[in-house]
Amino acid sequence: MGEVWRGFDETLDRPVAVKLLLPQDTDPTAASRFRLEAQTAGSFNHPHVVGVFDFGQHEDRLFLVMELVEGDSLARHLTTTGPLPAGQVAQIAAQAAAGLAAAHQQGIVHRDIKPANLLLDADGTLKIGDFGIARFVDDPAAALTTTGQIVGTSLYLAPERALGRPAEPACDVYALGCVIYQLLTGRPPFQADTAVAILHQHLDTAPVPPRQRGADIPAAFENYLLALLAKQPSDRPEAQQVADWFATGAWQGRSEPMPAPALWPGSVPSSGHNAPSTQLPYTTEAGPATTYALPSPAGHTRRSRASRRRGGSNIRTLAAHRPRVAGLVAAAVTFLAAMLAGVLWFSPGSSSAETPQTPTPGITSPTTTQEPAGSATVTPDPSSTASLPASIADHPEREPEQKQRGNKQGKHEEGEDD
Structure with missing residues (x-):
């Protein structure tokens, strides 16, 4: 489409990049797409998007003056160094997702996220470039494509785009997932001899988990990456969510302390005061949380022995x-x-002699x-000892x-x- 030259802005006294459009005799939309790139990238400013400073025409050739990025693209990094470590990939993912989130908030879908369009400057900051085929979500005509034509690189194309559906922000998230996968494993998630075969894999084939391809990443990283590659757009997180997830270090899968188990209904609080205890909360619908003290086994043994003595x-x-x-x-x-x-x-x-059935004069009834x-x-009444029945008096034995x-x-x- 064009050439990129290193230039110098004499007015602002700074180095710049000048993108010069080459003659496009076979593509009548090339000039319009070039103007669209200038308008799109120039409509917002973000530290992870290549800034556009100027746009013009010289000797019937269009040019675009952009921010100069002193570094290589991710495509060249993969060629020279191979797969990147998980920490560096997480940093790249967070920055790229932040740049995409800024574009999506402006209603812009990049539609061509790939390693060649992601640049790393000298200090490792990522910049998203080449909005040449970007599309405004609320303006279908801005895509500048004919009916049924698919614009984008097949290795990173979302399944819904393979079906010819309109580009949405979720398409950029899917493409970013393909790039992250390639940065970790050295290859994109789907490869085939033809573009059509690759599109079928995007539609029907589940990606091989990156750890099975030798990626040294935590399980949390792998699971989240597979979510970016979900077949359904609604199953993927938004770009801002992706940026926050990687920026906060959640990809490392740090284990959180387990909460203390709640005391179940019907449990009896301890009455001991000397035994060590653990304070556990238990909340009921009727009131605020109540804290009970669970006794240690040693305290329970002491109380059991004391109970047996009592x-x-x-x-x-x-x-x-x-x-x-x-x-x-x-x-x-x-x-x-x-x-x-x-x-x-x-x-x-x-017997009837011992327990008379009817009251007898001179005999006192037992007292309860x-x-x-x-x-x-x-207990018999003490006064009855002198008036025992004859049957007992006659037989003292x-x-x-x-x-x-x-x-x-x-x-x-x-x-x-x-």
Whole structure:
């Protein structure tokens, strides 16, 4: 299309690049495309886009005065040095995506992102050049192409462009993904003997993961690069998102600290004060976050031993923390104690002589004293010892048997309390 010369701006006293349009006898749109490049690149200013300073015509030849980039294109870097390290590629990707984002915000689609159009200056800053076939998104006529003609380089052409659809910003993102892939592996994601075969691969073939081609990159880098090469435009991130992702170092895949596990509903906070604990938040819909202290295993062991020494106090300790459970336990113990008293009262060892069915003059009925929940003890009235039934008075040898049965009953009740 043209030649690029190193020049010098005598008015502003600075070196410049002068792009001179060559005669285009076979391309009647060449002059219009050249003017479009000047208008497009000159419509915005960005540190990662080659700036346009002037445009004119001399001796029937159009020229474009541009910012001079002291460096080589990425295409020449690949030829001389081969694949680049992941850190340098990430830096290039962030800068190229930032330049594309600035163009997209102006409604401009580059449509020809490739290594030859990405320049690196002396300090490693990337510049996007050659907006010669750029297209304004809101002006289809600005593409300057005939119906059905595909403009762009087939190695970096998005699938939707291969189908002849209008160019959108997502096309530039896809092309940038192809360039990044080539910078990492030394080859574009798709290659074939003909342009048509390459277009079919863009449409139907999944790219080989770059790490399988020898690229030394983190898994996060690879996954994000494959997202840039998604077949559907809606599945690709926007250019500004790509720039931010690479600029923040997310491509390194640094692991983030895992959040502390939340305490599940129904867990019981610890009542210990001396045992070391871990503060964990638990949030409910009814209120703000509540922090519980989970005891260490050592603290749990100390409390268990103390509970065993206290015997029956285990139930009371549990009841202090779980009122609902305590109520159920107390009710169950009371019920069992009542059944035990009934079994002992009506056991086969008792006879009508020992337990009269009807009140007898001179005999005092046993007195039942109220004990705390969980125990039931029947104690005879001390005054009844002088008025025992004749059956017991006549057979004093049965008294020890009754006392022994009472001792067994007391021991059984004590064990039940434990």
